[in-house]
Amino acid sequence: MKKLNNRYKRGFIHNFSFYAGIFFLTCITALMYLLFSTSVICEDKYVHDLFRINNVEDGQFTTLKEMTDDDLSAIEEEYGVKLERQTYCSFEEDDYTVRVFGFTEKVNIPEVTKGSAPEEDDEICLSQSFAEANDIAVGGEIELGGRSYTVTGFAERPDYLYMIENQSDSFHRASEFGIAFVTDGEMESFGDRQFYYSITYGDNGQDDVRKYIYDEFHTLSYMSSDTNHRISTPKATIIQYSLITGGILPALLLLVIAIIAVVLGRKVRSEKKHIGTLSALGYRKSEISLHYVWYALIPGILGEAAGIILTYIFVDMAAGEFFFKLEKLPVKYTISPVNVAIVLVVPVAAYAVTSLLTAGRILKMNVTDMLSGRSTRGRESRLLVESGVNFRTKFRLRSLLNNYGRTIVVILGIVVSGLIMAMALMMDDSCKNYEKNVIDDIGSFNYEYILSYPMNDDEQEGEKLLSNTFEVTGSENSIMLTGVYGEGSMINLETTDGGTADLDGKYYISSMASAIFGVGKGDVLTVYDPCSLEEYDITVSGVINNRAQSMMISSAETVADLIGIDEGYYNIVMSEEELDIDSSVTAEVIEKKAMKEMIQNVISGMKALIWLMVIFGTVICAISVYLMVNMLIEENAVTISMLKVLGYHSREIDRITTNIYHILVPFGIVLALGGGWLITWMYFDFSTASFQAQIPVYLSAKGFVIFIAAIVLSYAVSLVLLSRKVKNINMSDSLKSARE
């Protein structure tokens, strides 16, 4: 066996590009899987530990009647909850806004992630992403409200891991908004302090305590952690990525491994005569099988080892990038031994089993059949036997049909490699398209002023609306009910069936809300007031074409009647131009331009990930296609050499043999596009609530061209690189091997 094993080195050198392809593909596959799974597992653990240990709130609320410390203690004792006042002060500077908190002790306890907590009144801790985006290091300085603070460290709150300024924001802007922590003494010195209450419920549930607080202190607003995007988005992101790590990624990787295994199996099949020779020489079946298994195992194990080593090198640098939406956390990325074992075992097991099975199948043959290289395949297709169609066409069709295993492998190779690229390009294009076209779904207004309380000032400029947020029974998401006065000139009332919403006494739902809650025209949506917990059944009269907001729309009179407020009141003002509304009555101002900027932010945040996927996809595509074409040429070597002997020119030979697979490229492309569309759609559909955006899947002409060009180029470059192989097929050697 030792002498026989000398073949390995020579075999690998002789088929260097083939085995190098297997090595790189296995390496990339292992790297992708380990990096992503490590990132998701470690982030998941860190975030959930932070939520548990630092006691993230279950809900937050404001009340008309202020609760004293005694009130809070009494409620805690009576209902087994933890309840704490959350005091903050917002500083709007020229380039950014900083929301400064004190150090809470029961709920949403801050976590110092770097440096130390402030001890003096002129010291401060900042959230890390904001600090880094503004080039502020620990030990540096920041000026807030005209006062300079020394940064003693970075700190995060568990309820601000998704750092958005307003709940209506779609995406975070690290350089423009962050949070900070000061000493209690410093907090006391701020004049313009605001507060709300945060609560975590115990085993007794939440209904009784919420009713009690509403009855005794008159709850003005209530937001559960499920509807608080700052808390729900990290959870949703982890779930999304877990879905990719647990389902889509392994499926893709298994497909890549399956393709490599099939190619390796076919390689072993081409060694039929050598296997016959070894059999004839008296080698045992087990010895022969083992010999061929190592041809698959060596590049497989080396590829896995390289993938694992690269993961260890790059994990700290790259793993956090997948969670670019969240605050930077000091996560310790530990590669799971189970995943290392999976990466070590699955690919080589697949390669080894395929090689063993193929060698085993060949070894079942008669030794003389092996030596003669006689085919074991079934009957040839009799397609077009008696027809007058040119032999070239018949040959092409029969090559595809008779070698259907090879045909399927070629299509699968293109599909798998194209799929990753298609997903990346579609995600990029879909976000850009959303920013450019879909945001305008919301209406023609450019400014939306959300007031702190309902007003009825007839002199107010702009379009007035009356709005109230409801929670939806059986859902973790809330919905905003907006009432429109009159015809509503600035809000989009176009329905998905092409009509215009008739708001009189009727309720319409936006297409985004329709997707989130799974309701459409004629369905009943049960909502409840988050303060009073009173339930309402609302029949949906139609769906309004709005993929940027989760809302229900009706007439202002209907909304006023529902929420028990006098007609003529409004709490939202919309306008095309900026209005001069007193900031003391404005809770939030939403600019359409800012919404677009947020989408741009997410695109730029995703850019690295998207292009990483495009590059990975292109590399996988190029290597897979190269392996396919290599396999095609090797398997057709005898036919190619025979055609050369018969006087065929290289181009004519290409047209008959290798070029027949051109027809599979469009099939692969269509399937890859379809698969990419489906996965991207699933991703965006699942993310609708957390993104606060219903992003339709879109692929631009440019993206389409990049996608097609990458696949076609990979295919064409592989053909060009391998055309030398076609030219180098030695006629006399091939004929000799056919004779041996």
Added chain:
Amino acid sequence: MFIEVKDAVKKYGKGDALVYALDHAELGIEKGEICVILGPSGSGKSTLLNILGGIDSPDSGSILIDGKEITGLKPRQLTEYRRSDVGFVFQFYNLIPDLTVRENIEVVSDISASALDADDIMKALGIEKYRARFPRELSGGQQQRTAIGRALIKNPKILLCDELTGALDSKSSSAVLKYIEKVNQEFGTTIVIITHNEDIRLMADRIIRIKDGKVVVNELNSNKIPSEKIGI
């Protein structure tokens, strides 16, 4: 001479492993002859056939076919030479498995400027009734006749046969040789057969013997007898 080989040398290996497949070989074959080249294994027969057919080149020397020097031809010109002037028949037929008998023959007629009629060829070789069968559905003799048909369809100037009966039983061998003789008589094709089988020399116009790459015998066969009378 229709085929002239002058001082042809073909070497393989280096140093101690240097082997002369053709060692200053010289020979000549007249147009329309059946020439049988005999020699032990490794004597250089196949190398000579490959060089005559333009699928290999000598290291030095001259090969003239119908007065045309083929040793200096570029790959494209050699392809044209094989395409128009040479027909090959191999010991293991080398038919394309995905094509039927007729289609295997059409592989050559498709690129030939002066192709003969495929039906006539199949009729002449007695394989017309197998026209729609694939190679694996045929006996060795039927496959070899298909290979001969494929070689003949372009009406080549030279038919080169490499151990054409080597894989056949005696009955099939006899039948195949009969067709070779028939081809020679009907089409006037120059036929070069390389073989181990001494009996085949009896049907030859010319007998050439090669040993260690050297042509040791090149003589006309004055006692030529028809193939059917040879007891193969």
